[in-house]
Amino acid sequence: MSKDLFSAAGFYEFVDEKKLMGTKCKSCGELFLPPRPLCSSCHSEDMEWVEMGGKGKLEAFTVTLYGPTRMVEAGYSAKNPYCVGIVRMDEGPAISAQILGFDLSKPEEIKVGTPMSLTFIDRKEGEEEKTYIGFEPA
Amino acid sequence: MKKFNRGVALVGAGMSSFGAFPGKTTRDLFVEAFREMHASVDKGFDPNDIDECYFGNYSSSQFEGQGFTAPFIANAVGMNPRPAIRAENACASSGTAVRLGITAIASGIADMVLVGGYEKETDRSTEEVTAILATASDNLYENVAGFTFPGLYAALSTAYMHRYGATPETMMKVALQNHENGALNPKAQFGKRISDFIKMKQRSAEKKGKPIPEWDDEMAFLRDPRANPVISWPMRLFDCSPVSDGAAALLLVAEDMAHNFTDKPLYVRASALASGVPMHDRSDLSMIETATQAGQTAYEMAGVGPKDIQVCEVHDCFTMTQVIATEDLGFFARGEGWRALEEGRTARDGDRPINTSGGLKSKGHPVGASGAGQVIEVWKQLRGEAGERQLPGEPALGLTHNLGGSGQVCAVHIFERR
Numbered sequence A: 001m002s003k004d005l006f007s008a009a010g011f012y013e014f015v016d017e018k019k020l021m022g023t024k025c026k027s028c029g030e031l032f033l034p035p036r037p038l039c040s041s042c043h044s045e046d047m048e049w050v051e052m053g054g055k056g057k058l059e060a061f062t063v064t065l066y067g068p069t070r071m072v073e074a075g076y077s078a079k080n081p082y083c084v085g086i087v088r089m090d091e092g093p094a095i096s097a098q099i100l101g102f103d104l105s106k107p108e109e110i111k112v113g114t115p116m117s118l119t120f121i122d123r124k125e126g127e128e129e130k131t132y133i134g135f136e137p138a
Numbered sequence B: 001m002k003k004f005n006r007g008v009a010l011v012g013a014g015m016s017s018f019g020a021f022p023g024k025t026t027r028d029l030f031v032e033a034f035r036e037m038h039a040s041v042d043k044g045f046d047p048n049d050i051d052e053c054y055f056g057n058y059s060s061s062q063f064e065g066q067g068f069t070a071p072f073i074a075n076a077v078g079m080n081p082r083p084a085i086r087a088e089n090a091c092a093s094s095g096t097a098v099r100l101g102i103t104a105i106a107s108g109i110a111d112m113v114l115v116g117g118y119e120k121e122t123d124r125s126t127e128e129v130t131a132i133l134a135t136a137s138d139n140l141y142e143n144v145a146g147f148t149f150p151g152l153y154a155a156l157s158t159a160y161m162h163r164y165g166a167t168p169e170t171m172m173k174v175a176l177q178n179h180e181n182g183a184l185n186p187k188a189q190f191g192k193r194i195s196d197f198i199k200m201k202q203r204s205a206e207k208k209g210k211p212i213p214e215w216d217d218e219m220a221f222l223r224d225p226r227a228n229p230v231i232s233w234p235m236r237l238f239d240c241s242p243v244s245d246g247a248a249a250l251l252l253v254a255e256d257m258a259h260n261f262t263d264k265p266l267y268v269r270a271s272a273l274a275s276g277v278p279m280h281d282r283s284d285l286s287m288i289e290t291a292t293q294a295g296q297t298a299y300e301m302a303g304v305g306p307k308d309i310q311v312c313e314v315h316d317c318f319t320m321t322q323v324i325a326t327e328d329l330g331f332f333a334r335g336e337g338w339r340a341l342e343e344g345r346t347a348r349d350g351d352r353p354i355n356t357s358g359g360l361k362s363k364g365h366p367v368g369a370s371g372a373g374q375v376i377e378v379w380k381q382l383r384g385e386a387g388e389r390q391l392p393g394e395p396a397l398g399l400t401h402n403l404g405g406s407g408q409v410c411a412v413h414i415f416e417r418r
Helices: A008-016 A069-073 B026-040 B070-076 B093-107 B126-134 B149-164 B168-182 B194-207 B218-223 B255-260 B289-302 B319-328 B337-342 B359-363 B367-382
Strands: A021-025 A047-051 A055-064 A082-089 A094-099 A115-125 A128-137 B008-015 B052-056 B084-087 B112-120 B230-233 B245-254 B266-275 B311-313 B397-404 B409-416
Touching: A008 A021, A008 A128, A055 A094, A055 B149, A082 B149, B008 B026, B008 B093, B008 B255, B008 B367, B026 B070, B026 B112, B026 B245, B026 B367, B052 B070, B052 B093, B052 B367, B070 B084, B084 B093, B093 B112, B093 B245, B093 B266, B093 B367, B093 B397, B093 B409, B112 B367, B126 B149, B149 B168, B149 B230, B149 B319, B168 B194, B168 B218, B168 B319, B168 B337, B168 B359, B194 B218, B245 B255, B245 B367, B266 B289, B266 B367, B289 B319, B289 B397, B289 B409, B311 B367, B319 B337, B319 B359, B319 B397, B367 B397, B367 B409
Parallel strands: A094 A128, B052 B084, B052 B112, B311 B397
Antiparallel strands: A021 A047, A055 A082, A055 A115, A055 B230, A082 A094, A115 A128, B008 B245, B008 B266, B112 B245, B266 B409, B397 B409
16 A cells, blocks of 8 residues: 555565665656655656666765664664665665675775665564665675 | 845844753753843843744753743743744754744844744753654654764765765864864863863873873874774764753844944844755765755855855864865865865864854754854854954954754854944
């Protein structure tokens, strides 16, 4: 149902199916990730879902020692930090996600511009199984 | 070109101290700011002549459990039944309130307006404050990924460093410079130089009978992960503005009335506000587009350029943000801001002094009060009342730059002493 609305709920339903989906304006062709129900360029409401290819480049990142409660509950801490960043997809738009696969004890060696591949992170939160988008070096 | 239908002047300005004040609410803090503002009006005024009130407040609802603040604050300073409106634009809430007050006078609906801001953050734990501030980022797509507020600005810092060659040392030098200025500001939360922090650490170790730590100089202290731990790489503790309580109050009047209040009014030359997209939607993460846009609008409105600005308070919520702001406002070319900082050009004795108040970094960052607080430094500097930190040469033109969220809002104001 939510998928009909081109909303965040629809986006995360696709993430649960391990798909990274944006929306494309059928009127002017502009691509949006995360999705939009309304084109911010031409204001058309004629949208369709488009799956991203999963390749991109790291545009900005940080290695966080003091995260929000949800990340603390997932086991992250000052001694076990996590990396989060913004990845620009080869299709053009960019998205925030957790970044895996780097040696976080040497953040100065992580390079902006590193080619990245999409992955998905499964995490048990209480009784719920959650899926998040992530990226790792290609 | 945008212009006011009639001119607006600033004739009074006051603030509470910024810091941690257990037992004081935003109402108490705003009364302190109002009292100081009242006393600052050279020829005096009757508060009953005020027509309207505009207040900046980010989130008393989350910080104090008070979801609705404007009439309570108006009540605390005897302003009921006048219109009292709360502006919320995250950390740019009171920059936004300043703009609303200006537009009320410029429209002709009010002649005299009370503007200000307030925030009370320190009753909450650090973890709670982190969570509350994070609600100013993109709840659907940034928080979910694990971004905190220091994390978002840390990511901007990596994009800037990668593109232009700045390093974490640049960021440490911003902290050094702003604490140098803040040490001369009696209202500052951390009115201390980095060398004072070193002495404090040494004294504390001595008291506890522990070995007394030594550092070669202030930079060695800032590089030491025990003294200055990483919060969200490359951001360390001394790169972050503090959790603060505080309030600020300003009195705006129609320009033709200004001399009834003071012989030294400041005239509002420009008021600009821009809104923008969340971080992932930006084409360039080494700059903040809203600041560039609001800056350009303000310069056009005032008919001046970056070179004409003599006093400037920018929104240094995190150290690298200050460097980026000096480029967004056109003081330095893209990629040159970090060099200018490292060469001391933005220090109090440099050719482009920035944040003579100590900035949010040293003065404190009670988010809803910060934008109005910046105006107070411009007021003091342009009137020659900044004490030990007074800039030489009788500056006449000052600018404030107030960011909200991850830079999704920017308010820029330009003031002139004629």
